[in-house]
Amino acid sequence: MLAWYAKWGGIAVGVALWLIGAASAEPAPCAVAVSDAPAASRPTDVAGWIARMHHASLSRNYSGTFMVLSSNGAMASSRIWHACEGSQQIERVEALSGTPRIVFRHEGEVRTFLPQARIVRSEMRDARGLFPRVPDAEGVSPDKHYAVKAAGRERVAGLDADVVAFIPRDAWRFGYRIWAEQGSGLALQLQTLDAEGRVLEQAAFSELAMESPAGLQAMLRMMGDMEGYRRAAVPLERTTADAEGWRMRATVAGFVPQGCYKKARAVQAEVPRTVLQCIYSDGLATLSVFLEPYGAGRHPEGARSVSMGATQVVAQKVGQDTWATAVGEVPLETLRRFIGALERAR
Structure with a gap:
C-alpha cells in the first residue's frame, strides 16, 4: 500500500x-x-x-x-x-x-x-x-x-x-x-x-x-x-482540495500548494475507488497528501509511519470515512503536521 x-x-x-x-x-x-x-x-x-x-x-x-x-x-x-x-x-x-x-x-x-x-x-x-x-x-x-x-x-x-x-x-x-x-x-x-x-x-x-x-x-x-x-490509459483529473471538500487549517511555513489530482485506483476484486493527491513544495522539498475512502479491511485503525531513506510516510484515519497518507522527503513531523491540519471544508 x-x-x-x-x-x-x-x-x-x-x-x-x-x-x-x-x-x-x-x-x-x-x-x-x-x-x-x-x-x-x-x-x-x-x-x-x-x-x-x-x-x-x-x-x-x-x-x-x-x-x-x-x-x-x-x-x-x-x-x-x-x-x-x-x-x-x-x-x-x-x-x-x-x-x-x-x-x-x-x-x-x-x-x-x-x-x-x-x-x-x-x-x-x-x-x-x-x-x-x-x-x-x-x-x-x-x-x-x-x-x-x-x-x-x-x-x-x-x-x-x-x-x-x-x-x-x-x-x-x-x-x-x-x-x-x-x-x-x-x-x-x-x-x-x-x-x-x-x-x-x-x-x-x-x-x-x-x-x-x-x-x-x-x-x-x-x-x-x-x-x-x-x-492502458490512466486518467488524471486536475482539481482542488476545496472542490473535493477538504482544506488545511494550517500548513508548514514555506510549503505552497502545487496542484491536486484525482485518480481512480483499481483494486483487485474491488470496485475502483478515487484517490485524491495534493502536492506541496517549498522550492526544494516536496510532499504529497493522498486521500481515499477508509476501508476496515484495507486500513488499520491506528496511525502508521515508515522511513525509507530520505522518503518518509505517515498514514492514518481522518474523520470517520477517510484514510490519509502523506509522503515526502521531509521529516516525519512535517507530514504529521499536514495530516493533523486536514479538515472537511464547510
Whole structure:
C-alpha cells in the first residue's frame, strides 16, 4: 500500500526526486554541448542555484547511468537518456534494477512500458521539467527557508563540479548537498541530510556523457512503438482540495500548494475507488497528501509511519470515512503536521 503511494507520488522509485525549482515557464533552447558553453557566474542565492540547475536539465542532451542509495541499504539504478530540439524535450528512463520498465516523458505525457506484462500505461501530467526532477514550483521562496553555502569543488562521473550545501533554517525540512557540473550547472549528484548531517539518501550519475545516443525524433519513434503491447490509459483529473471538500487549517511555513489530482485506483476484486493527491513544495522539498475512502479491511485503525531513506510516510484515519497518507522527503513531523491540519471544508 505505502509503496504504491510512493510510486504515484514520484518519490524514491528508481529515479530520485531531486529538486523542485522555480524557473522560466518556457523551456530554454537546446544547447549543443556543455563544453561549448562558457562557464556561467556562480549564483549566490538558493533560487539562483535552482534556476541554473533547472535550465541545464532542460537545455542539454545527455545520457548516463544513475544510482540511488538509501541509508536503509536499498539501491536502485536506471539508464537515462535526455534529448532536446528547440524547445521540445524528451526523456527515456530504463530501470536497471527491480521490475523491468521503460518510462518516456514528452509534452506532458508519461508513457510507461512494462515488458513482462506487455502493457503500456499512459497518463498526462503537467510538463514541469524532466530529469532530474526539477518542475517549476509556483509561489515559493526557498531563500526564506534555506541558506546556501559553497562547499568546494570535486569530480563526479569524470566531470568537474561545484559542491553546494542548502542548509534548512528550521526543523521542518531536510538539508541537501549538491554537485553541479561547473560549465552548465547540471546536477550530477545529490545527498539528502538529516538534522545531524547524516546522509539519508545519495543519488548520482556513475557515468555521464554530454550527448544522447538517439536524437529527439528517434526517441519519439521508440516511444510510439507499442507493437505487441496493450495500452492502458490512466486518467488524471486536475482539481482542488476545496472542490473535493477538504482544506488545511494550517500548513508548514514555506510549503505552497502545487496542484491536486484525482485518480481512480483499481483494486483487485474491488470496485475502483478515487484517490485524491495534493502536492506541496517549498522550492526544494516536496510532499504529497493522498486521500481515499477508509476501508476496515484495507486500513488499520491506528496511525502508521515508515522511513525509507530520505522518503518518509505517515498514514492514518481522518474523520470517520477517510484514510490519509502523506509522503515526502521531509521529516516525519512535517507530514504529521499536514495530516493533523486536514479538515472537511464547510
